[in-house]
Amino acid sequence: MDLEKRPHGRPQEPPRRTDPEGCVAAAVRVPVRIVVLVLVVPVRMVWDVLAVAGRFLLDTVGRPVGRALAWLGRALFVWPLVGLWRYVVVPVAKGVGWLGNVLLAVPAVWVYRWVLTPVGQALGWFFRGAGAVLVAVGRGLYAGLARLARYFVVVPAAWLYAWVLTPVGHLLAWCGRSVLWCLGKAVTGVGTVLYWTVRVLLVLPALAVWRWVLAPVGRVLAVIGREVLDALGHAWRVAGYVSRAVGRALGALFRWTVAEPARWVYRSVLTPVGHAVRGTVLRPLADAARGARRAGRQALRSARLSVRQVRADLRRTLFGEPDRALPADRREPLGAQTRTLETRTGRETSPPMRG
Template sequence: MDLEKPPPTTAPRRHGAHQAPKDYEPGDGCLAQFVRIPVRVVVVLVVVPVRMVWDVLVICGRALERVLLRPLGRALAWIFETVLIPVARAVGWVATAVFKALFYWPWVALWRYVVVPVVTYGLVVPVVWVYRQLLTPLGHGIAWLVEHLLLAPARWIGRTLLTPLGHGIAAVLTWLGKALFYWPWVALWRYVVVPVVTYGLVVPVVWVYRQLLTPLGHGIAWLLRALGRGFAWLVRTLLVVPVVWLYRYVLAPVGRELAAALAVAWRIAGHISRAVGRGLKWLAWNLVGRPASWFYRGVCTPVGHFVRDAVWRPAARAAVQAGRATRAALASARETVRQARRDAWRALIGTPREPRPVVGTAGQARNLGGRQQTQTVPGVAAEPEISLHKQG
């Protein structure tokens, strides 16, 4: 059997012929193809039910969203915008008004019209008056007395007597303090402590560090570096190299083949799922949809037209005519009742006197001096009034 892969041809392939996968590497031989095909077959058999269930769930989800969730969301949005927001605003306004009426306005009124006037005119104004009229002049008088009777003599005594005496005493005390507490300790530190510590401790420690500890530390560091390099070489040789080889030549090809197989299987399962869906759609149309369409067009439509033309329209016209006749009869009956009531009223009380129009004299509006008053005629200018005194 030839294990070498034949050279690729540039001739065009027919539709449906075998094509190399997307992640196909030219270096793979027939053995990789021999392993790849069973893996993809098994993956297709596993993925097809999952893809069909996935497509069914997608269709159900879209139908549920279109039929239930979208109208429900619109209804909830309408309820929220039309009912809940106005109710919440009204409740918030009422709650705000009640809260202000119970807990804000009484305290504001109490603070503004009770506490502030009482504190201002009952406490602050008297205190300010007492401070300005009594305490301030009294304090100024006390300050003048203290300044001229106590502080001025004290400053004169301090400048004249106490200052020179204090300078002498300070100089003596300073010399005694240095002699007792400064010079002995300085001499002890300079001539005893520093030489002893320098030549008895620091010089031996520095010699030990330079001659012993430094070479010993260098040797230990070199030994640790050598051990580290050896441990790193062992880890790389025994762990890293096998893991890298396993990942590069086993896990990566297996993972790549599994990913490619899953992708191809998902596409194949999609085609199979669509084919099954089209078959079910064709079967449902031929078993249910086509007979239902024929029954609707061949039976329900003619029956509906017959019922509409022979039953519904005549019944509607008869109902309209009956309604018109009923309304006319009711109107006639109401008019008869009104006439009978009017005749009975006339028989009991009599015919009321109809008002007669009063015709005014042309060119004259009214005459205050005449016995018979006339109404003002619209559109005619009023004549000058003549009093009874002028008429004689």
């Protein structure tokens, strides 16, 4: 708790850093940023130019070539493979499956059902009977062998374990514990000596070097590296602004020196000249060409009609007039004989007499 009174109207000053890291950072920051900015600006401008060129090449060359290659790949690989799969592999597989079913599956099922199953059942009955007989014989043999093993193996082994092996085992265990206790004490003493030797000769000097040499140097190098990375980021952003400004300036210069004059020439010079050429030269030439085409078509039509007339005259001269077909009897009245509401088959109906 702060027990001292603070004067009114005076803000508290932030604590100043007195550690060497702040001094190193302040001393390294400005020159590193200047050097990095000078080095990064050309790299960023080259990077922006390459990015613009890459996007232009991608839009104008890469995507059309990619679409063409994709279509060519589909035409050369995908469609033939699909056709081969659909019209060759699938029918062949269906045929092979049908043949396998007819030649293998159906005979195998028949053999399994009518041959193997009865034979297996007979063998199972036989082996069950033989197994029952063998089990009965085995049980008798097992009972006899178990009785013999009890009197000739188990009883002597139990006596040997109880009166010979157990005392010898207890003696060997006591001797082993004694030897292990002695070895543990010796190893503990040697380990203590080695521990203090390694601690005094290696650990304490290494700890001192780490604490008083490597750690300060590492902090200084970390500060320098952090400042270099910050300077690189700052310089990259500033270089981006500079590159954007230079690009806009070059774009404006190109627009005012090339694009705008070219647009003015196209709008003020080429367009009127083109309209004048179209009105005075191209349109009359087009009208003349259409008239010549129309005249040629009429000439061809007249020549075709003349050739047709000559052929008809020649046919008439050689073979005579063709026979004209007689009109067929349509069984319908013609002219005045047609039936209307006022007439019936050529006769007018007299109006009814009024009384």
